Amino acid sequence: MLTIGKLGEAAGVKVPTIRYYEQIGLLPEPERSAGNQRLYGAKALDRLAFIRHARDLGFPLEAIRDLLSLSDRPDQSCAAADIIATEQLAAVKARIARLTALKAELERMITQCAQGTIADCRVIEVLSDHALCADDHRAQTGSGAAT
Amino acid sequence: MLTIGKLGEAAGVKVPTIRYYEQIGLLPEPERSAGNQRLYGAKALDRLAFIRHARDLGFPLEAIRDLLSLSDRPDQSCAAADIIATEQLAAVKARIARLTALKAELERMITQCAQGTIADCRVIEVLSDHALCADDHRAQTGSGAAT
DNA sequence: TCTTGAAGCTATAGTTGCTAGAGTCATTAG
């Protein structure tokens, strides 16, 4: 049996985060010691490691909730899991595309800056006038995490 | 003179967002009509468009605050603006690198999935066991926005 | 002129995924 600190260490998750996961129902309420401290077994560690890993891959908690409930039903088709992962992949791809456009614009802006005064600073100027931009870096339909 | 709705339309910013920007001091408090409605002039539109554009490029509001106060002092060196933009570029690059790693892992995971049952679903399996991953998609030192 | 509907107002709470504090209690090493 692990205390919350040991569990966190083992899974690479901070203690308040574990309590937060419990609070939102992602982890079940564990046993308690005589002194009211949480005690975890191996199953809890597996589950937490799963969550941690999925978070690392950028899955939002709601998607992880779904994946966890899928993994509890080993006999069902894995199509649903596949859909979730594919959606996550699409979200990641979209974010990369957007960030790549931003990167190009920022680079253009910075290399054009002649390091003079604000009055003729290309950075300020471009920000002031969208027309100076190469392309449209507007829309964003993001629902993904992946910080 | 523009009402808040017209201003928002002109700048491509939603009305509550404008009020929020005012609340956090990014936009000055505008004049009011006899009936207490906000009235904006051309300067407010410029400023809001600047903010919008910088947000589109992923600058966090605090950086935009700095950029705005720089643009109010046209005689100063633009080195500070350059630093802010360069930092933003670095943040964007870091996020792209991380997302690209995630993308590879997700693709690997999905293409290996044989579409059977959960019990042998590669997606669930990989999430359950970090050792099945190709590389380390762990760390993240992100302080940037760029949705 | 009256009326109706859109747009504006304030204030508060919710979103996501945690993180940080305050103040108290439990456990353990020396």
Added chain:
DNA sequence: CTAATGACTCTAGCAACTATAGCTTCAAGA
């Protein structure tokens, strides 16, 4: 036995908005 660490609960805060509630004002048509 005491002191240090760790755990407990509860609340508030972060970014950058978004949504809701309940009200007032404005513009246009009948």
